[in-house]
Amino acid sequence: MSDPSELSEEERLAAEWAALAEEGSGGGGDGEVSTGGGSTRVLNQDEIDSLLGFDQDTGGEGDNSGIMALVNSALVNYERLPMLEVVFDRLVRMMSTSLRNFTSDNVEVSLDQISSVRFGDYLNSIPLPAMLSVFKAEEWDNFGLMVVDSALIYSIVDVLLGGRRGTAAMRIEGRPYTTIERNLVERMVHVVLSDLSAAFDPLSPVTFRFDRLETNPRFATIARPANAAVLVKLRIDMEDRGGRLELLIPYATLEPVRELLLQMFMGEKFGRDSIWENHLASELLITDVDIRAVLDEMTATLYDVLQWRVGTRIMLNNTPDGVIELRCGDVSMFEGRMGRKGGSIAVKIEKELPKQEVAR
Numbered sequence: 001m002s003d004p005s006e007l008s009e010e011e012r013l014a015a016e017w018a019a020l021a022e023e024g025s026g027g028g029g030d031g032e033v034s035t036g037g038g039s040t041r042v043l044n045q046d047e048i049d050s051l052l053g054f055d056q057d058t059g060g061e062g063d064n065s066g067i068m069a070l071v072n073s074a075l076v077n078y079e080r081l082p083m084l085e086v087v088f089d090r091l092v093r094m095m096s097t098s099l100r101n102f103t104s105d106n107v108e109v110s111l112d113q114i115s116s117v118r119f120g121d122y123l124n125s126i127p128l129p130a131m132l133s134v135f136k137a138e139e140w141d142n143f144g145l146m147v148v149d150s151a152l153i154y155s156i157v158d159v160l161l162g163g164r165r166g167t168a169a170m171r172i173e174g175r176p177y178t179t180i181e182r183n184l185v186e187r188m189v190h191v192v193l194s195d196l197s198a199a200f201d202p203l204s205p206v207t208f209r210f211d212r213l214e215t216n217p218r219f220a221t222i223a224r225p226a227n228a229a230v231l232v233k234l235r236i237d238m239e240d241r242g243g244r245l246e247l248l249i250p251y252a253t254l255e256p257v258r259e260l261l262l263q264m265f266m267g268e269k270f271g272r273d274s275i276w277e278n279h280l281a282s283e284l285l286i287t288d289v290d291i292r293a294v295l296d297e298m299t300a301t302l303y304d305v306l307q308w309r310v311g312t313r314i315m316l317n318n319t320p321d322g323v324i325e326l327r328c329g330d331v332s333m334f335e336g337r338m339g340r341k342g343g344s345i346a347v348k349i350e351k352e353l354p355k356q357e358v359a360r
Helices: 009-025 045-052 066-073 083-103 120-126 149-161 179-200 251-261 274-285 302-307
Strands: 107-120 132-139 140-148 210-215 228-238 241-250 291-293 322-328 331-343 344-352
Touching: 009 344, 045 274, 066 179, 083 107, 083 149, 083 179, 083 228, 120 228, 132 149, 132 179, 132 241, 140 149, 140 251, 149 210, 149 228, 149 241, 149 274, 179 210, 228 251, 322 344
Parallel strands: none
Antiparallel strands: 107 228, 132 140, 132 210, 140 241, 228 241, 291 322, 322 331, 331 344
16 A cells, blocks of 8 residues: 555545545445455546546636636626616617607517626627627717627618518528618618717717728727626517617726716706706796995095094095996996986996906
């Protein structure tokens, strides 16, 4: 029998596990061979690899190992953007109307999922054939990606070219898309981008401009493979026809409006209460303010002021027909001339003074 010091680390570990199993089960359990002297068989390398979750084909940990599960669970762990869900809910409602007008058919748009992915992983997972539309957010100076799958392409072509209802769209796989098909899909992309711009308008005005249409994912690379992006999956149904449309917007594109997207409670009008605004405006219009007519101003020393008594005359530099100033608080608003109307002193406004910046 070999010396325990000559055994490898894996063999010693396997021997200890076998001894523990023998103690727990009283010997003779599965996976061990007992001899007359009570010795236990040492596990071979394949059995050790199986226990440790080591995959010999890949030379590393197996896909089901706990370590790889822990690593993969943290691959895409990015902050949620609550307002983005409100924006895309608004997009779904707008697309349902615009695509009905575009196709003259009964179109139903539904939002399947909003998730975070790595750009490179998504690009490699796109089922081909498909059309990839690259668009640019003008005000944000960055790009996004719209993917139209094969089923939706043939459905749109069939609907726009007068296909009869109740018949499945004809699909001819293994050939490139024709110019007519590309032009029809491009028209639909323009409609969706217009609705996407309108969906973002209450949050931040932005114009999504169509850039190009690609059929090869390698030519639609708009970000580094490791960059994070928001993936929005939409389902478009036209009775018995339809398909999927997916929007991929990198987090870098949304960075200019990130603070707005992080807000949670803003509602359909994004925080504006029209009833309160109208009430506030009406109350402001009937609010009383004090207006002072300033005849003139003079500067005097504190010694002179202390010498003033009842009956002391203060000489001003203004004349009876001179210009006086009307003020609201410390803000000068108008200039005019003083006179009399009936039995009251009046001021006739002659000029509106420019607005002054309030010193902070």
